[in-house]
Amino acid sequence: MNLIWLIPCLPLFGFLVLLVAGRKLGDPGAGWWGTGIVAASFLVVVKVFFDLLALPEEERSLTQTLFTWIPSGSFKVSIGFLADPLSILMCLFITGIGALIHLYSIGYMKGDEKFSKFFLYLNLFLASMLLLVLGDNLLLTFLGWEGVGTCSYLLISFWHTDPANASAGKKAFVTNRIGDFGFMLGTFLVWVTVGSINYADIGPAAPMIAAGTATAIALLFFLGAVGKSAQLPLSVWLPDAMAGPTPVSALIHAATMVTAGVYLITRLNPIMAQAGWANDVIAWTGAITALVAASIAIAQTDIKKVLAYSTVSQLGYMFLAVGTQNYVAGVFHMVTHAFFKALLFLGAGSVIMAMSHEQDMRKFGNLRKYLPVTFATFMIGWLAISGIPPLAGFWSKDEVLAGAFNAGPAGPVLWFIGLLVALMTAFYMTRVVIMTFFGSEKWRLTDAPHEAVESADLESEAVESMDLVTASVAAADHGGGHDDHHGLSPDHTPQESHWTMTAPLVILAGLSIFAGGINLPFGSDFKHLERWLEPTLAYEHELPPVPVLVLLAFAAIAVASLGIFLAYLVYSKHKIAAKKIERPVLAHAWYIDETYAKVAGGPGEAGFQGLADFDGTVVDGAVNGVGAGVLGIGNKLRPVQSGLVRSYALGISIGGALLLAFIVTRMNL
Amino acid sequence: MRVEMFTFLLTAAICLAGSAGVVLLRNPVHNALSLVATLFGVAVLFIQQGAYFLAAIQVIVYAGAIVILFLFVIMLLGVDKAEGLDRDPILGQRPAAIAAGVAILGLSLTALLSVGSRVTGQASTLAAIDGSEPNINALAKVLFTDYVFAFEITSVLLTVAVVGAVVLSRKAGPAIDVAEFPEGTTADLLQAKYDAAAVEQEVLEEVATEDETPEGEAETTEEALR
Amino acid sequence: MLALNETWYLVLAAMIFTIGSVGLLTRKNPLVMFMCVELMLNAVNLTFVTFSKALDDIAGQAIVFFVMVVAAAEVVVGLGIIVAIMRRRQGANADDISLLRG
Structure with a gap:
């Protein structure tokens, strides 16, 4: 037992x-x-x-x-x-x-x-x-929280001989610190309020917590969750974390660690039930993150970057769910997402292996001929994440959206944002599939990669060619450390991976198909997950009435199909020029990183310099002034320390005499 | 009553004379002997006040062991020559010392004599001296109950003191490092090593004797140190 | 004739203590200075025993016992230091040892 x-x-x-x-x-x-x-x-x-x-x-x-x-x-x-x-x-x-x-x-x-x-x-x-x-208890959770953070850092910078990987690890570590700060303050506040940090005590005590305190606790823990689960504005570390080996991206940065934030919020749901508007903050943060990250994913060329932004976007869905107190849907989507995103990452890893560690999708194409198992499983992952029934992703995403629709007056807005994200998701995943597995074998074209690829796909603007320059510089740097990683020659023939790699793909593909079965919306007999989780949840979530539900589901299916069809038009039929969609602002991830760099490098640096100056002159000045003053007084008093033991004894005697005099004057004579 | 008073006055005179001898006599041996007189006097006063066990160890430990230790050191170091008491090298030390002494004595006597002839304060209820119980039993009872922790700590203190005394007075010779030995027969090499050590020791002693002779040189090094 | 009471003992102790302290301040031979310290300790011991009798409390005698132990330890270490110093500097007195001058 x-x-x-x-x-x-x-x-x-x-x-x-x-x-x-x-x-x-x-x-x-x-x-x-x-x-x-x-x-x-x-x-x-x-x-x-x-x-x-x-x-x-x-x-x-x-x-x-x-x-x-x-x-x-x-x-x-x-x-x-x-x-x-x-x-x-x-x-x-x-x-x-x-x-x-x-x-x-x-x-x-x-x-x-x-x-x-x-x-x-x-x-x-x-x-x-x-x-x-x-x-x-919260402290033990925090121990694990820091442990996974450390391992994430170690694994992102696993190939640390390349400075880019090492700095990606540092970025993840530093960004996570901001969130950890929120976690710790939240723990302190729980201790002060409840008097215990055991979950067993928090649950029963939560209804007694004042709304203001509960909101503060919820926001502090949400700050921790934002850092760990890469939500805006702390999402910047996750795309860079793709510098680690692909299995790490699949395990840590898609399936498990990044969902710790969702777990934390779900675990603390008794407090969240008291937290009032903090839940709206969570829901809106999730929705906006989902939207922004999905839009960025559309314009990425690195296959792992697409999946990374996709992960951020899907995590946004989960926060949308827990923010609307629809915890079952949040956990449900966490599970199905773990299956199909791990599948997609591992499939991408298989492709990357087959292509001599090349990650630029513009050099792929027609790989279905060479990698049949990877292709088949990747297709399942693609359909699952796009939300095509009856695969797992459809059921969980549908439940998130249905819950959002019913969440108060702002619900339909949240639902619409979610629907937009679903459209984008179907679009960018179809783009990945077409660029990777269909079309012509672009790595065989010997010209410069910029002209090598089909015009419709890759007639990029100046900014994008700039990107290519930096990318190739980075590739050259990278090649210094790992010569074997970048040897994609025109006569390269991709080969299917070893069975140790394809077997997990097949198993995960199976799970991605059937995992939706754990919580089907056909009545309470089919909602196994909801019944299973019920004892841990303090809050009953109500879904919209059945006709609305059906309508919402059909809307989601229609939108997903529309996304796939649009991508088919753009990338397969070339009816629409890709550059109209892949805007540079998206390729640059809305300039979030650049803004951080500008703020930290401009006013931020000036501010920190000011602080440093203040520290150097005022604080250090005070400290050094005290030191100098003491030194001066000490120099004046030096002759008193004659080194003669009898002088010291005389001092003691005089002191004793004075003490006696004091006592005598205080006596009742 | 008369006998008690007589005994007290006699021992008090001996004590004061002994103390004065410790301070005023120039030869350290005489100082030590004067100290013995005072210690015996105090022991008699202990007996007069019923502290029999303390009187016994006053004689055995203080007069018997500590003063003898003083005498041993005096003989060992050969410092039994008279010390000049004509003038004090530290300016104003002697008048200041006498002034401090007068102040202490005057203030103590003021305090003692102004409050009348009886000691005030709470008489003990916990550790009352039971007249029927021997003094040594009563003392042992408190030492091994109320003060047992302090008693154990004193054993540590004494051990530390013994170790400290041994370390301080040990004559440090040059250590022999086996790793430094060159190849060869061990016995010869050991002999050579000892010879070298002896030579080194002589050199050290010469340096030590040189150290004390030129007073000015030591002064200059001390100046430099500052 | 005056009756013998605690005050006599205390006055005697005060005198011995004062003599010891003046000796400590005026003598230069470290050995003699130590003897003066012993005088002062004995004066204090005498007051302890006196109060022990006056207040009918055995604890005063117990403290005298500990004072004696500490005095013995102090003498052992102090004489050890004096021997160590005298070895290096024959005939040194307390005023010659002033390395800690500020």
């Missing part, structure tokens, strides 16, 4: 073994060890899942306290694990997808110098992520 502790400890054990004997296990031994230990953890999760299932609904919450971690007066933190429907659901897909991606990495990282180190980081990541999810 009490196997919960094994879930995070198995990957931790795997990490420790790899730490000690990673080099000995080597390639592929270390990979198989890492995969096996995560698969074992998955089996334990399944066991705990069935244990929970066997219990009556109200009792489906197991707590296992191992020992007291921080005993400090009335503040007491235990190392304890909370296995309830929400955390076990998270664990199921974290360990499941984790095991598949470990398996995939055996093929993907083959021949890498730091092969065993990669699996070491991955195992540590999974241990931290499971700690985050299973921790029964």
Whole structure:
């Protein structure tokens, strides 16, 4: 029964073994060890899942306290694990997808110098992520939160010999710090308000929290979630995080870590229920992020960048859902997204492998001929994310949108934004598919890449050719460290990947098709997920009446089909010039990064310089002035320290005499 | 009553004479012997006030051990020559010292004699001296109950003091480093090493004797240090 | 004739203490200075025993016991230091050792 502790400890054990004997296990031994230990953890999760299932609904919450971690007066933190429907659901897909991606990495990282180190980081990541999810108090969650952040940093800059990768890691780390600050303040506020940071105590106490305090707590934790889940305005780190190896992008930056923010908000739903307008902030942030990120994804040429912005956009959907207090839909979309986005990333990784580590889609084309398995599975992922029934993405996205439609007066606006995002999503994913798997084999054209590609696709403006220049410079830099990564010659023949890479693709494709079945909107008998999560949710969400629901679903299908059709017209039939859609402002991600750089480099730098000057003159001046004053007085008093012990004794005697005199004067004579 | 008064006055005179001897006599050996007189006097006063155990260790530890230790050191260092008391090298030290002494004595006596002849204050209720119980038993009872922690700490203090004394008075010779030995037969090399160490020691001692002779040179180094 | 009471002992202790303190301030031989410190300690011990009797409290005697232990430790370490100093500088007195001059 009490196997919960094994879930995070198995990957931790795997990490420790790899730490000690990673080099000995080597390639592929270390990979198989890492995969096996995560698969074992998955089996334990399944066991705990069935244990929970066997219990009556109200009792489906197991707590296992191992020992007291921080005993400090009335503040007491235990190392304890909370296995309830929400955390076990998270664990199921974290360990499941984790095991598949470990398996995939055996093929993907083959021949890498730091092969065993990669699996070491991955195992540590999974241990931290499971700690985050299973921790029964906020501090333990924070420990896991920081642990996944650290692993993310280590894995983004995995090939750190390239300065670009190293700085991408730093960017992720620094951006996340802003969010962590919110998390910590939120924890402090919960401690002050509730008197405990255990989830078991927060839930019952939440209805008593004043609305203002609850709003403040909710906003602070949402700041943490914004950082971790790459929402505006802290979304800038996630696209750069694609510098890491592709399995990392799939596992950490699509399926698991970035959804930690959604998990956190869902976990704290009793507080959110009291938080009033903080929920609107969450919903609107999610909606706007989804819209902005989807629009950026339309104009990206790097296949991983498209998927990264797509992830940001889909995370926006999840926040839209939790912001409208539609937690079931949020978690539902988190699960289906984990499946199809991991599938898409792994498919992209397979393509990138086949194309000698080239990531520019303008050099792809017609790959369906060479990579049949990757193509077939990628097509499933494409249909799932575009929202075509009956694949998983349709059901979860539909539920998010339906929930948004019913959320108060602003609901229809949120719903319309979501619909717009769905249109864009279908469009840019179709664009990726056409550019990668259809059309002509563009890498065979020997001319400069700018002219090589078909005019309709790539007659770019000056800005874009500038991009190409920088891209090729970056490629040259990159090539310095990894000569084998950029050897795409015109007579290259792509080859399908090893079975360790295609097997996870097939499994994830299957899940992407059928995962919608866990929560079908045909009445409460089909809503398995909603019934499963019910005990952990303090809030009942109401969906619109059935006729409206059907109407909304048909609108979503129509919009998705429209997006696909538009992309077909643009990229396959060339009826519309692509440059009309791929605006430079989109390619530059709305200049968000540039604005940050300008603010930090211009007024920001001036401000910081002012602070530094203030520190240098006023603060340091005061400190040094005190020092100089003391030094001067000391120099004046130096002769008193004669070094003669009898002089000192005389001083003591005089002091004693004075004390006696004082006592005598105070006596009642 | 008369006998008690007589005893007190006699021992008080001995104590004061002994104290004056410690301060005024020039030869350290005489100072030490005067100190013994005072310590014995204090021991008699202890007995007069019922502190029998303390009187015993006053004689055994103070007069018997500590003063003997003083005498040993005097003999070891050969400082038993008279010290000039004609003038004090520190300007104004002696008048200031006497003034401080007069002030302390005057103020204490003012305080003591102005409040009458009885000691005021709360008489003990917890550790009252039971006349039927021997003094040593009563003292042991509080030492091993109320003051047992302090008692244990004093054992640590004494151990530290012994270790400190050993370290301070140890004559530090040059350490022999086996790693420095060149190849060859060990016995010869050890002998050579000892010889070298002896030579080094002599040199050191010469330097030490040179150190003390030129007073001005030491002054200049101290000036430089500042 | 005056009756013998605590005040006599206390006056005697005050006198011994004063003599000791004046000696500490005027003598230069470190050994003699130590003896003066012992005088002062004995004067204080005498007051403790006197108060112990006057207030009928054995704790005063217990404190004298600890003072003696501390005095013994102090003498051991102090004489050790004096021996170490005298080895390097024959016949030095307290005024010669002033390395800590500011």
